[in-house]
Amino acid sequence: MLARLLNHLFEHDAPARAELTRFQGRAIRLTFPVLQATLQVGADGVWLASEAEPEATLTLSTAFFITLLVDRVAAQKRLQMSGDAELAAGIGRVLGQVRWDAAEELSQLIGDVAAQRLVWLAGIVGGIPGAIASRMLVHLVEYWRDEAPLLANRPAVDRYCSEVDTLRDDVARLAQRLALLEQKTV
The missing domain is CATH 1.20.5 (Single alpha-helices involved in coiled-coils or other helix-helix interfaces)
Known part of the structure; x- marks a missing residue:
């Protein structure tokens, strides 16, 4: 299932798929909060389910996705890698560069104009929690540092x-x- 999902994401991102071919034949274990699988990179940058022993493991925890809403750079620090560091970092970099074109997917179901408006609205609504969380975190740090000295x-x-x-x-x-x-x- 994870291979199908990733292949769908990479289907419209030729540069990411081309970069993925550098890891052809190598197996990696990808662990997400609700999905995990050992996958192998095929010849044309396609993800394949694999029974092979993974050379590396890349874990994206719930904390990674929560932090990603607020700060992409800080989220990178929450990635957990083990095994072949070069493979895990390379796959992680490629996964980080993949962009899902939600408007394109939705346009096949509801048409171009409606899809663009829905994606625009989701961006506004989706950006609000991240902005609120970011401001709240800054205010909490200032409060804990200056008013109620929990932080030095x-x-x-x-x-x-x-x-x-x-x-x-x-x-x-x-x-x-x-x-x-x-x-x-x-």
């Missing part, structure tokens, strides 16, 4: 580190004094 701000962290360094030096000097006093009393 940079000057406080620097001051704390400086005090720890001073304390460490003081303890080292005290240890030296104690060692000298012990030598004098012996």
Whole structure:
């Protein structure tokens, strides 16, 4: 099922499919929150279900998709890769570049104009939660840092580190004094 879904996405994205051919014959395990499968890349960039031992595993958790709504760069850090890092990173990069043309898919069902309007409306409505979540996160961080100090701000962290360094030096000097006093009393 995952192979069919990915092949459908790659069907209209020739550059992504061409880049995928670099990984021809290699097997990777893709794990999504509700789907997982071991797949192999075919000769023409087609995904094939595979029973082969995967060379790498690429896991896209629920946290990845939630973070993706707010920040694409931060979402990349939530990708979990194991095995052949080059293969997992390459497949991950190709998957990240694939674009689904929702308007094209919908136009086959409801016509071009209606599909364009529906996609435009979904973009507006879909962008609202991401924008709200982003602003809310910024406000929460500021609140926790400034009003209810759950998070430390940079000057406080620097001051704390400086005090720890001073304390460490003081303890080292005290240890030296104690060692000298012990030598004098012996």
